[in-house]
Amino acid sequence: MGDAAAEQKDLTSVGEKASYGLYFVGQNIFYFLIVMFLVPFFTDVGIPAITVAGLALVVKVWDAVNDPIFGGIVDKVKFKKGKFLPWLRISLIFIPLSTVAIFAIPTGISISLKVAWAAIAYILWDTSYTICDVPVYGIVTTMTDRLHERTTLMAIARIAAGVGSLAVTVTVPMIRSLIGGWLPLVATLSGIALLTMCPLCFKAKERIEVRNRSEDISVKDMFRFLKGNKYMLIYWTAFILARTFDVGYVLNMYFARYNLGDEKLLGTISMITALPSLIAAVLVPFICKRVDKFKLFFWSTLGSIVFAVASYFAGYGSFTVVVIFAALRGIPYGLLGVLMFMFTPDCVEYGTYKTGVPASGIAFSLQTFSQKLLAALSAAVGATALSVIGFIEGEGAVQAAGFADKLFFVYMLFPAIGSLIALPLLSRYKLTDKKVGIMIKANNGEITRGEAEKLLGDI
Numbered sequence: 001m002g003d004a005a006a007e008q009k010d011l012t013s014v015g016e017k018a019s020y021g022l023y024f025v026g027q028n029i030f031y032f033l034i035v036m037f038l039v040p041f042f043t044d045v046g047i048p049a050i051t052v053a054g055l056a057l058v059v060k061v062w063d064a065v066n067d068p069i070f071g072g073i074v075d076k077v078k079f080k081k082g083k084f085l086p087w088l089r090i091s092l093i094f095i096p097l098s099t100v101a102i103f104a105i106p107t108g109i110s111i112s113l114k115v116a117w118a119a120i121a122y123i124l125w126d127t128s129y130t131i132c133d134v135p136v137y138g139i140v141t142t143m144t145d146r147l148h149e150r151t152t153l154m155a156i157a158r159i160a161a162g163v164g165s166l167a168v169t170v171t172v173p174m175i176r177s178l179i180g181g182w183l184p185l186v187a188t189l190s191g192i193a194l195l196t197m198c199p200l201c202f203k204a205k206e207r208i209e210v211r212n213r214s215e216d217i218s219v220k221d222m223f224r225f226l227k228g229n230k231y232m233l234i235y236w237t238a239f240i241l242a243r244t245f246d247v248g249y250v251l252n253m254y255f256a257r258y259n260l261g262d263e264k265l266l267g268t269i270s271m272i273t274a275l276p277s278l279i280a281a282v283l284v285p286f287i288c289k290r291v292d293k294f295k296l297f298f299w300s301t302l303g304s305i306v307f308a309v310a311s312y313f314a315g316y317g318s319f320t321v322v323v324i325f326a327a328l329r330g331i332p333y334g335l336l337g338v339l340m341f342m343f344t345p346d347c348v349e350y351g352t353y354k355t356g357v358p359a360s361g362i363a364f365s366l367q368t369f370s371q372k373l374l375a376a377l378s379a380a381v382g383a384t385a386l387s388v389i390g391f392i393e394g395e396g397a398v399q400a401a402g403f404a405d406k407l408f409f410v411y412m413l414f415p416a417i418g419s420l421i422a423l424p425l426l427s428r429y430k431l432t433d434k435k436v437g438i439m440i441k442a443n444n445g446e447i448t449r450g451e452a453e454k455l456l457g458d459i
Contacts (some may be wrong), residue, residue, distance in 0.1 A: 011144040011207060012153070019199035020143075020153055021160035023088075023136060026193035028164030030099050032249070033186060034125065035375050037172055038102070039383050040253040041182055044395040045107050047114055053383035055115065056376040059122050070130050082206040083142055084135035089201045091132035096190040098125035103186040132197075133371070138364040141345060142206040145444060147437050150345050151293070155285045158338035162281055164193070166274050173256060174267035225357040231431050232347035232363060236370045238425040239340065242301070243374035245418025250382030251411045254391075258404045259316045259411075273326040280334030292432050297339040301419050301426065303332035308416035316408055341367065343429075346436045350459075353439040353452070385410045435459055 012020075042052045101121040105114055140150050172185060179185045256266035287296055311325035348363045389406040392399055435456055442452035 010149050010152075011146060012149060012205075016143065016200075016204050017153060017156055019203040020140075021156040022196045023200040024157045024160040025164040025167070026196035027095075027132060027136065028161040029168055029189055029193035029196075030095050031129070031375075032165040032168040033099060033172070033189065034102070035379075036168060036249045036252055037182075038122075039250050039379050039386075041103060042118060043383075043386075043391070043393040044182070045105055045114060046111060046394055047118065048111075048387070048393055049383045049391050050387040051115060053380040053387070055119055055122065056379040056383065058119065059126055059376060062123050062126065070134060084139040085201060085204060085206060087131055087135040088139070088197075091128060091135075092194060092197060092201060094128035095125075095132060095197075096194050098128045099190050100183070100187050101125070103182045134364045134367075136200075137341060137344060137367060138360050139204060139206065141348060141360050142208045143204060145208050145440065147433070147440055151288060151342060152285055154342045154345070155281075155288075155338050158284075158341065159278070159281045162274075162278060162334070162337055164196075166270060166278075169252070169270040170267040172267075173253065173263045173265075176263075225351045225355050225362055228355040229347055229351035229363070231350055231429055232344070232366065234425060234429050235343050235347065236366055238422040238429075240370050240374050240377070241425065242418045242422035244377040244381060245414040245421075246374070246378050247382035247385065247414045248411060250379050251386075251407065254386070254407060255316075255411050258399055259408055260319065260322070265319070269323060269326055272323050273330045275330075276327050277330035277334035277337070280331050281338045284335060284338040288433075292434075293339055293342055294429060294431065296335060297343075298423075298426055300332040300335040300339065301423065304329065304336065305416045305419050307332065308412055308419075312409070312412040316404075343431070346431050346433075349436055349439045349443055350431055352443050358443075381414070382410070385414070430459065 039049075039052055042055070043049055047055075098121060102118070102125055105117050105121075109117075140153050143153070144150060168189065171189065176182065176185050179188065252266055253263055256263045256269075260266075284293075284296070307325065307329040311329060314321050314325050316322050344363055344367045348358075348360045351363060352358045386407075389410065390400050390403060438447070438452050438455045441447045442449060447455075
């Protein structure tokens with residue numbers, strides 16, 4: 001009984017858990033400044049929507065190169081003071097600078113110079129974000145080897161990420177014009193974000209020794225890890241399919257401006273609808289004690305489709321109706337926001353169990369690559385849709401008659417279409433919490449391979 005109690009005791013302190021959450025507040029302030037407001041900013045300074053779409057895709061050419069490279073570097077580079085913490089400390093310098101650089105494009109220069117500035121700054125931001133995103137998710141595997149504790153840390157992270165995203169969603173539309181425009185606001189938010197990211201970089205402890213650290217992981221091993229990790233490929237392929245069409249974040253500002261008549265109302269909607277989303281997010285760790293987390297993820301995805309379709313048919317004529325349906329959509333989104341990054345650590349254990357290669361850096365680089373890829377693809381899809389439905393760029397530009405109805409169709413139904421496409425693939429994911437727990441024991445040498453195979457069955 002004593003051994004069982006010791007096994008369940010958390011290895012991380014309350015301070016570590018809090019600092020882990022705080023890091024995600026800041027990281028997601030940076031992330032949602034880009035995800036939600038990059039396209040509106042670019043079109044506000046006069047860059048055509050179709051050019052913005054192309055810009056987002058071009059940056060992903062570099063992203064396709066830097067994520068796998070950086071994942072391999074994380075697995076091969078051996079710092080004296082940890083596997084992931086040194087990278088997080090380096091990122092503290094580059095993320096704020098690159099974020100501010102994006103929003104510092106002068107309005108008085110030519111379109112070609114604006115596009116060049118945007119491309120260079122966006123590439124620098126993308127690289128800086130990679131430096132922090134792979135390690136901050138990977139560090140849970142070195143902070144603790146307790147499955148329940150990893151789930152708790154990831155839940156804290158996603159709840160904190162929601163706080164960061166909410167801060168951006170509310171602040172930008174409500175005070176952008178009051179504070180002097182895009183650049184002063186982004187600089188202020190970047191400073192706040194930096195302060196919240198600092199504690200983890202000096203508070204966290206990497207107490208779990210990286211398996212096989214003394215042995216170099218070859219490029220061949222990395223590809224063997226990925227090739228043998230079918231559930232990682234299934235999950236992240238489905239994730240990309242779904243989120244490619246998730247243009248809500250990209251078009252939020254446009255929806256508030258052209259459907260509701262005032263961009264400040266985006267902040268109002270965000271505050272009103274945050275409560276059900278945050279309550280749902282907070283309940284995830286408790287629900288997961290009774291329900292397997294992937295089942296909860298699958299049914300939450302289905303729920304998001306139902307509420308999106310219902311919202312479209314309810315329309316946008318009444319602000320009260322808009323708020324009610326936004327709150328309903330917030331329930332599955334709150335659950336999905338916490339759950340969606342909980343499966344990579346499980347896939348790491350599966351990949352290690354199947355191949356013998358502990359390539360966590362590659363696994364988490366695939367996660368951050370997928371996350372950034374979907375951000376770019378959804379931005380490209382959203383910007384292309386704006387161009388197709390006749391959007392006229394320039395802050396304050398008057399749109400043609402019928403534009404608002406077309407925008408509402410794209411804004412509300414495209415995310416539902418993406419999730420619907422992903423559901424059949426998600427149904428093939430079979431890694432339950434129970435099976436992951438068995439693989440962790442096998443990977444740690446607590447049970448033999450033969451014992452694990454008997455318990456796992458066909459996996």
